[in-house]
Amino acid sequence: EAQVTQNPRYLITVTGKKLTVTCSQNMNHEYMSWYRQDPGLGLRQIYYSMNVEVTDKGDVPEGYKVSRKEKRNFPLILESPSPNQTSLYFCASSLSNWNEQFFGPGTRLTVL
């Protein structure tokens, strides 16, 4: 089954404790993105990747890092999480810049 998977689905952590949210897709897609969803703001792009070893900032990259060492995986790293990073995070992938995006199930992160 074609899908985007994320782990964990739920995470509660404390300020400053490094964490990684994994994302994997099995569709051989070139593009992958991370979004955060906040009430009243819709989804905003954090980082994106056009291919292996090619990543760039989206609209709200502060406090986040990403890597793309393999085509299928695109982890999101929070080196020192803060409470304002409490949000619902979605990973997405697409065949190209102009194709539809497929979304993962989301990761609800709470930073205390």
Added chain:
Amino acid sequence: GNSVTQMEGPVTLSEEAFLTINCTYTATGYPSLFWYVQYPGEGLQLLLKATKADDKGSNKGFEATYRKETTSFHLEKGSVQVSDSAVYFCARHGSSNTGKLIFGQGTTLQVKP
């Protein structure tokens, strides 16, 4: 600017009522337009899309027409069901090579029996 604006929710309807969720966008050029749906506790799923002016996207009884004159992409359904209760997001492609979708703020639809 580059933005997408949706009507504010929540929208509460009775089963079999007619649904319209308004969406307007700003853009240079003619980006592809999308409606995504998010059911409770799930990720976003593509509901329908339109890639050029006057295209009509349709799926599961939902329709939306790409209107360049009014820069709109309103979502409609003739007869909603309880199972349609969800959050609906209008989106357009970002204009740069970022693979980005620009989303509206989402509209919550609740359908009561």
